[in-house]
Amino acid sequence: MIVSEEIENKEIAKQYKELLRISYQTLTNKDKKLIRSAFDTAVHAHRNQRRKSGEPYILHPISVAKIVAQEIGLDATSIAAALLHDVIEDTEYNIEDLEKLFGTGVAKIVEGLTKISKLSKENNTSLQAENFRKLLLTLNDDVRVIIIKIADRLHNMQTLGSMPEHKQVKIASETLYIYAPLSHRIGLYSIKTELEDLSFKYTEPSNYESIKNKIEDSKIDQQEYIKSFSEIVEFALAEEGLEYQIKGRGKSIFSINRKMITQNIAFENVFDKFAVRIIYKATHRDEKFLAWKIYSIVTDHFTPNPTRLRDWITSPKTNGYEALHITVMGPDNKWVEVQIRSERMNEIAEKGYAAHHKYKQGTQKDIGIDSWLDKLQEVLENNTENPVDFVENFKLNLYAKEIFVFTPTGDIKSLPKGATALDFAFSIHTEVGMKTRGARVNGKLVPLSKTLKSGEHVEVITSENIKPTANWLDFVQTSRAKSKIKSSLNEEKKRIAEDGRESLRRKLKQLKIALNDKSIAQMLRYFNLNTSLDLFYRIGLGTINNKQLKDFSNDFNSTFFNFFKKRIRKQNQEYKKDEKEQITQRYDTLVFGKENESLKHALASCCNAIPGDPVFGFITINEGVKVHKKDCPNALSLQSNFAYRIIKAKWVDSSSDEFTAILKLSGIDNMGIVSEVTQSISNNMSVNINKLSFDSEDGIFTGLISVSVKNKTILNRLVNNLLKLKGVDKVLRE
Numbered sequence: 001m002i003v004s005e006e007i008e009n010k011e012i013a014k015q016y017k018e019l020l021r022i023s024y025q026t027l028t029n030k031d032k033k034l035i036r037s038a039f040d041t042a043v044h045a046h047r048n049q050r051r052k053s054g055e056p057y058i059l060h061p062i063s064v065a066k067i068v069a070q071e072i073g074l075d076a077t078s079i080a081a082a083l084l085h086d087v088i089e090d091t092e093y094n095i096e097d098l099e100k101l102f103g104t105g106v107a108k109i110v111e112g113l114t115k116i117s118k119l120s121k122e123n124n125t126s127l128q129a130e131n132f133r134k135l136l137l138t139l140n141d142d143v144r145v146i147i148i149k150i151a152d153r154l155h156n157m158q159t160l161g162s163m164p165e166h167k168q169v170k171i172a173s174e175t176l177y178i179y180a181p182l183s184h185r186i187g188l189y190s191i192k193t194e195l196e197d198l199s200f201k202y203t204e205p206s207n208y209e210s211i212k213n214k215i216e217d218s219k220i221d222q223q224e225y226i227k228s229f230s231e232i233v234e235f236a237l238a239e240e241g242l243e244y245q246i247k248g249r250g251k252s253i254f255s256i257n258r259k260m261i262t263q264n265i266a267f268e269n270v271f272d273k274f275a276v277r278i279i280y281k282a283t284h285r286d287e288k289f290l291a292w293k294i295y296s297i298v299t300d301h302f303t304p305n306p307t308r309l310r311d312w313i314t315s316p317k318t319n320g321y322e323a324l325h326i327t328v329m330g331p332d333n334k335w336v337e338v339q340i341r342s343e344r345m346n347e348i349a350e351k352g353y354a355a356h357h358k359y360k361q362g363t364q365k366d367i368g369i370d371s372w373l374d375k376l377q378e379v380l381e382n383n384t385e386n387p388v389d390f391v392e393n394f395k396l397n398l399y400a401k402e403i404f405v406f407t408p409t410g411d412i413k414s415l416p417k418g419a420t421a422l423d424f425a426f427s428i429h430t431e432v433g434m435k436t437r438g439a440r441v442n443g444k445l446v447p448l449s450k451t452l453k454s455g456e457h458v459e460v461i462t463s464e465n466i467k468p469t470a471n472w473l474d475f476v477q478t479s480r481a482k483s484k485i486k487s488s489l490n491e492e493k494k495r496i497a498e499d500g501r502e503s504l505r506r507k508l509k510q511l512k513i514a515l516n517d518k519s520i521a522q523m524l525r526y527f528n529l530n531t532s533l534d535l536f537y538r539i540g541l542g543t544i545n546n547k548q549l550k551d552f553s554n555d556f557n558s559t560f561f562n563f564f565k566k567r568i569r570k571q572n573q574e575y576k577k578d579e580k581e582q583i584t585q586r587y588d589t590l591v592f593g594k595e596n597e598s599l600k601h602a603l604a605s606c607c608n609a610i611p612g613d614p615v616f617g618f619i620t621i622n623e624g625v626k627v628h629k630k631d632c633p634n635a636l637s638l639q640s641n642f643a644y645r646i647i648k649a650k651w652v653d654s655s656s657d658e659f660t661a662i663l664k665l666s667g668i669d670n671m672g673i674v675s676e677v678t679q680s681i682s683n684n685m686s687v688n689i690n691k692l693s694f695d696s697e698d699g700i701f702t703g704l705i706s707v708s709v710k711n712k713t714i715l716n717r718l719v720n721n722l723l724k725l726k727g728v729d730k731v732l733r734e
Contacts, residue, residue, distance in 0.1 A: 008056055012043070015062045022066065024073030024351065031076035034102065038080035041101060045084075045091035053162035060155060061085060067151040071191060073351040078144050081109035085152060088114045112145035113152070146182065153179045154191055157198040172202035187320055187352030196254035204257075211253045214267050222250065222274050229276055229330050236297045242290065243281040249339075250274045272327075275337040279346045287342040288313055291324045294340050302328035305335065313345075315404045315412060320348050403454040415452065419477045422448040425460045426481040433484060437463040449475040465679075467492065469688050469708065497533050500540025507539075507546065511553040519556070526552050542713030590627060592617050592649050601625040601649075607632035617647040660690065661715050662706050665722065667729035669701040677728070680721050681707065687718055701727075704734075 049057035065082035183192035226248035308327035330336035426433030
């Protein structure tokens with residue numbers, strides 16, 4: 001159908017007027033002038049462009065600006081930036097032009113949005129993930145950049161039907177994987193819900209339609225039920241003179257589907273498919289009192305479920321969300337979730353960042369977006385992990401439900417659900433986490449891996465002799481803790497490698513070999529290692545011992561070895577099977593999950609992982625566990641759409657992995673013997689105490705110590721040091 005230019009121009013003018021009318025913020029004449037100027041510039045810049053649907057391109061930036069103005073509620077600067085968000089990328093305008101026309105504020109936001117658009121065009125999974133990390137690093141400059149990008153993504157999802165099918169799935173997967181969690185974390189709940197539902201519509205169309213049709217079929221019954229529930233409460237609320245409104249809210253299609261999968265139940269058995277929301281008018285001083293008053297009225301008429309009370313008024317979520325959630329037994333013995341919010345709380349829930357700042361009073365600390373950005377920036381700047389790992393960990397931390405625990409001084413700390421005592425230590429301060437030796441929860445000593453619950457009091461016990469170990473990574477949950485532990489382990493490896501290099505220099509000197517590029521290259525081939533850091537690290541640990549070095553020396557100095565130098569080089573180039581087997585001996589097996597279990601598996605043909613590659617496991621329906629490389633072309637899609645079927649996996653490097661050994665000690669019970677034993681172990685490089693127990697009878701002591709060591713050489717060194725202690729008679733390995 002051909003539409004005349006006159007009709008199109010009328011539609012554009014109508015949309016612009018609508019934009020001004022629906023703005024959440026009060027627009028001054030100066031604001032309107034800025035928006036008008038941005039609108040005129042955008043119309044001129046996009047005058048010859050059309051979208052895939054055939055409509056004038058300018059309708060897209062106007063639609064994004066409307067989302068920014070009404071649904072998110074940002075200011076005139078943001079509305080202008082939204083109108084101009086594609087101008088630098090797609091037209092003859094540049095950043096200098098925008099600075100002259102609109103000032104630095106608008107220009108910087110548009111520049112940030114342009115960078116994101118360029119980054120998102122990468123096809124490579126690991127590049128996409130790394131670019132996402134870089135994108136997040138710009139958040140602290142101006143959070144409005146990412147908020148406008150979310151609005152842009154929402155409109156693209158709303159109009160995704162005109163795109164080819166393969167692009168629909170790619171864009172929808174990326175939205176589900178990145179933009180929905182970001183919307184959730186910033187507090188844009190309604191946008192997050194819409195993004196999830198639209199993504200689900202394109203990634204699993206048949207399931208989407210099935211659930212949508214079932215919801216439509218039950219809609220009339222649902223409305224009748226909410227009406228009958230509301231009528232019972234309304235009279236009591238009116239008697240108290242409260243001004244309020246009651247709304248029904250259906251559960252989203254995506255969340256119903258997720259509940260059906262996680263609980264393995266049918267649609268009919270999802271009982272909380274809708275909620276009732278009571279929104280009341282109150283002054284800032286009275287709103288908490290009135291919330292509990294409404295709670296009392298509702299529970300006078302309906303029996304509450306005490307395990308389902310959620311008080312986010314006393315302790316708001318870290319994104320600023322406040323409400324009182326209760327679940328009560330409604331008419332016909334059906335559970336109903338009731339959300340109690342003041343008008344201010346409701347605006348914050350709907351508008352997120354913008355409403356939160358509108359209601360900030362004086363110097364009141366913003367516990368929402370600002371503190372989150374500070375934590376985020378620290379994690380991003382210190383992060384060295386695989387980019388796909390980073391995005392996955394980041395996403396999990398975004399979506400995680402929160403718990404609230406108390407410090408010894410009574411301060412409240414917010415952590416993601418599932419966080420451990422060690423996560424708590426790192427949330428206090430990096431140095432506290434690094435030196436954590438133990439923890440007390442509610443006054444009782446607990447392991448560092450103890451999962452915390454809301455309301456618990458947590459105290460961290462530190463020691464100067466403690467340093468992070470690799471097994472800490474198996475149970476910490478937060479990105480901050482993982483980042484800091486990995487950084488520390490890398491530094492420890494470098495320190496051991498430096499000692500190893502000096503040790504190797506001395507040992508080779510005795511064998512009449514100089515430590516230089518030539519000898520290092522030969523040793524890397526001989527010991528089948530990838531880098532000089534690996535070589536020096538293993539020397540420092542004692543994994544490569546004096547006998548092995550002597551054997552190398554014999555080969556290095558023999559004419560026979562020199563004769564085969566060229567042949568060895570050729571074998572390296574051709575990557576023969578016997579070399580692959582040697583690598584497999586070093587990375588001898590794949591382990592899965594937190595418990596490092598061995599599972600039956602197969603390597604996926606799409607990426608052909610080899611021993612040593614960073615990998616993850618994917619649980620297929622009919623073929624068991626398939627192992628993919630983390631930079632596999634299908635990684636982003638699998639992580640996006642089937643996160644619940646992903647399991648951690650890694651190749652175990654037997655030469656640097658930690659093993660548990662149990663030592664039995666006995667001897668004469670001198671005063672301070674326990675302290676001397678623990679001090680001796682703590683001073684030993686790369687040894688950590690797991691468990692320790694001592695008994696004494698008639699002047700003789702016995703002790704059992706469980707330690708983590710990297711190899712037998714270190715264990716033997718530890719045993720010899722213990723035998724040198726006064727009073728220690730025997731040290732046996734169990």
